[in-house]
Amino acid sequence: MSTEALTQVRIQQISDNPKLAWMENRPFFIPHSVLEKNDLAKYLDTEGNLAIPTGKFNVSPKASEILRLHAAFTDQKPISSRLPFSYQKIPSRIRSWVASIIGRWQRQKMNRWCVFPRWPLDLSADCLADLMIGYPPSPFKEKPTPVILTHDLDSAEGLKNLVRWFLKIEESVGARSTNYIVPCSWPIEHDLLRQVKDRGNEIGIHGYDHSNKTPFCEPVERRNRLEAARELIEKYDIIGYRAPSLLRTRGLLQDLANFYHYDSSIPTSGGLFPVPNNGCASARPFFIEGIFELPLSMPRDGSLLVLGYSPEEIFNLWVRCAEDISRSGGVVVLLTHCEARFSGNPTMLKVYQRFLEFIASSNRFIWSSPKEVLDRIEKVIGNKNE
Template sequence: MTNSFADFWRSPGIAFVPDADPGRGLIINRDRVERLRRPVRMRLSPSLTPEWLRDEAARWVFLPSLATGPVKGEPLAWFVDQTREFPAILAAEGRVVFQFDPEEALDGLLFERYCRPARPYTTLLPFHYHVVPGDVRVAIHRLVKGVLSRFRRPVFPAWPMDGAVEMLREVVWRAFERLQGRQPRPSFWPDGKPYAVTLTHDVDTSEGYPQIPEFLAIEKAHGVTSCWNVVLRSCVAHLSVLDGLAGAGHEIGLHGYSHDNRLAFLEPEAMRRRFEACQGICREYGIRGFRSPSLCRTPALFEMIAERFDYDSSCPDTESGTGCCTVYPFFRSPSVTAEDRGSRIEDRDGRRPLPSSILDPRRDRPPLLELPLSVPLDSALIMRGYSPTRILRAWRAKIAWIRRVGGLAVVGVHPERHFSGNPGMLAAYDRLLDFVCADRGAWIAKPREIARWWRDQSGASGLKNGGSGLWVVGFGEVRE
C-alpha cells in the first residue's frame, strides 16, 4: 500500500501519463526541470478550490522541483513568488498539465523532507531533564521559545492549521474530475461520518498517575475511552493502574523505555535494546501503537517502530516548522520506490539517501501506519503561554477545521499537574469532550480501532501479531 493520489481517493483511474503522450490525461511537464527545494505560495482558480480554502487567497506548499518549459493552456493554479505569479497547473485540449510533480511534492511533505527536526537540548544534558521540577521546565521552555522566535519564524508549514497535503489531494482530484466529469467521493469513516476523533494521553512520569482517575471520570461521564501511552521505566510501579485502564476498555500504547528524549538519536543497537526491554509490557497489554517521547523522530526510529508496531503517532501535522502537513492517516512507505525516484529520494541537503528499507513499500511486512498528531498538544500550547481558556478555544477551532477537511483529530494531553492534571486544564478537557461528543458527525474511537479501519479500507489489513514474534512476558532493563 502506498500514498499515491489514486490510493487515497480509491480511484485507480487517477494516474499521471508521460508528457509526450498526445492523448487526454493528467500530465507532468518535465521540460527544463529545476530543483527548487523551498516553500512557495499556491493560488487556485475557483474550479480547483475546495470549500475549506474558499476564504484564503493562497496557501504555502513545499516545492522540490519546478518545470520551466513553456506550456500553452488555461491556467488553473499559480505559484506566487514574491512579486510575480507563474502557472502551476494548466488545462489544454483534454489535458491538465502540472508544472511540478505532485507525487514528489506529496512524499516530500508526508515524510518531512523539507525540514530536519532539531534534536532537543534536553538530550545533551548530563542528567535526566525530569530532575528539574515540571513547573520550572515549563518556564525554561517558554523562555527558550521566546528567544528562538525572535530569530526563527518559519512560514511553512502554517500553524495551527496547514493542510498542504489536503490541498494537493483536492487539486489532483478536481483536475481528474475536470477530465472525467463528476466522480463519487469515497467515504473515509464508518457510517458516512465526516471525520474521526481519537483521545490520547502521554504519561511521561510517575507524577502523572495520581491524576489519571480524574481523567477517567470525565471520559466515563461522556461515554468514551482513550489511549494511554506509558513509559516503561515509570509505569512498572503502576501496573495496577494499567490493569484498571485495560479492564475498563482503554488502550495502552508505548511511549518509550525512558522519557530522556534520546531514543530517536541512539545508534541502532542501543535503540534496539530499549525496544527489546519493552517487549514484555507490550505483550502483556496488547500494545499496538507507539508515540516517541517529546515526538522526537528520525528515519532510523521509524524503521524500528515498523518492525514492532501497527501504527505510530509521533508526527504532528504542523509544529514549529515541522510536520507531515496532513490530518489524515498515511502509510510510511512512499508513493514510489527509491529505484523509481533515483536521486529524488534524498534529504533536505540532497546528499544523504534515506534508508531503502523505509523507502521501499515492497517489503515483507505491512507498512507502518501514521496517525498524525493533528490537534496541538496541551504541552505545546502551555509552552506558548496559553491559558486553559485559550487552549480550549484552540482545540475546538482545530477540530472544527478537521471536520471541514474530513480528517482525523488526534487529541493529546498529559496527566501531569504542570500540564493538564490541574483543575483549570481538567475543566478545559471536560468542555472539549462536551464539544466533541455533542457532534454526531464525529466517529470517536481508540487509535488501534482507527488503524484497523484505515488498513481495512486501504487494502492493507495484514496486521502484525505484536511484531517479530519474539515477545516474552516480563519487564526488562537496558544497560547503556
C-alpha cells in the first residue's frame, strides 16, 4: 500500500454540473497532496465537509491514478501462500469454518480492515476522475449500466452446479455469465465446459492450481504457470483472467498482458480479504501494466458469507451497490461461486435469482460481458484518437 496520506471528505455544494451530482453528500478519500496543491483545505470545514468551489478544483489525471493504485496490489503474501503445501489440501469445510469464525469476529472491527477503500463500496478514484476539468465523463455514464455476472469455478463441483442451477437462472432473465476455470487443479469435464460456452457464456482462466502462489513466483516460474493455460485459452477463445483469492501483484499483471486482453482481479473495495484494506476504489475499467483491468465492483459472495451477512442483507446490499455504481458511471461486476458452501445452495440461489430479477426489471441496467465492455472502451478511445 502507498504511504500517501488520504483525507476523508464529504462532498457538499455541487454546482449544477450533472457530471458531479452523483457524489453529493457522500464520503470520499482525497490524497492530502491534491487538497494542498489545489489550495482546497480552506474549503474544508472541521467536520470534513468539502464545499466544491466551482471551477477551482482542477485535479490532474495523475491524482486519480495515484488513488486507484494506492491499495490496488496485494504485495504481501497471505498465510495461504506461505504454506509449504497448497492450502487447497486442507478440506474446504475446515477452511470455511475457520474463515467464518475470523469473519464474524472481524465484522465488529470494520474500522480496522476497511480504512481505505471503505467497505462495501468506495468510489473515491472515480470521484477524483470526475473532478478533472475538461475531461470527458466515464463512457459508462450514459445509461444503461453494464452488468457482468461472473463465477470462479474452484472445483469440479462448481462447474457441475453452474450447469445444473446457475445457467438456468441466468437464462431465465436473458443474462449470460463469465466463468473463470482453474486449469491445473482438478480434472475438467470438457463436455460441461463446452456446453457453458455453447450456451453463449464466456470462459476465463482462474490461476494455475489455486494454491495462491502465482503472483509471488519468480518470473520464470510464473510464466510457466501462466503458459499451462495456453491450450484452454485457445480452445475456448479466452480473453480474461481472474486471480485466485484476488491475489495480484504488478509482476503478475505485466505477465498477464502477454496472454489476455483483460484482468478482473482487483476489487473496488476488497474489504477483509485477501488482505485488509485492499482495492482500487473505482468501478470503471482502466489500463495498467499493458492490460485492461475490469474491477470486481460488487461485494462478493464469499466475503459476505464469511462476515455473517444474512441472505436478506446480501440482497439489499447488492441492490444498493449496483444502484450506486450505476449513478457513478461504473460497471457492475458481480462474483458468485457455484460451490454449495458459497452460492450453490437453495438459500443463496434464491438471493441470486432475486438480484438478477431486480436487474432485469430495471431499465437502468443492461446485461453485458467483459468483451462487450472492452469493445465499448476501445470504441471511445478510437473516437478520441480520430
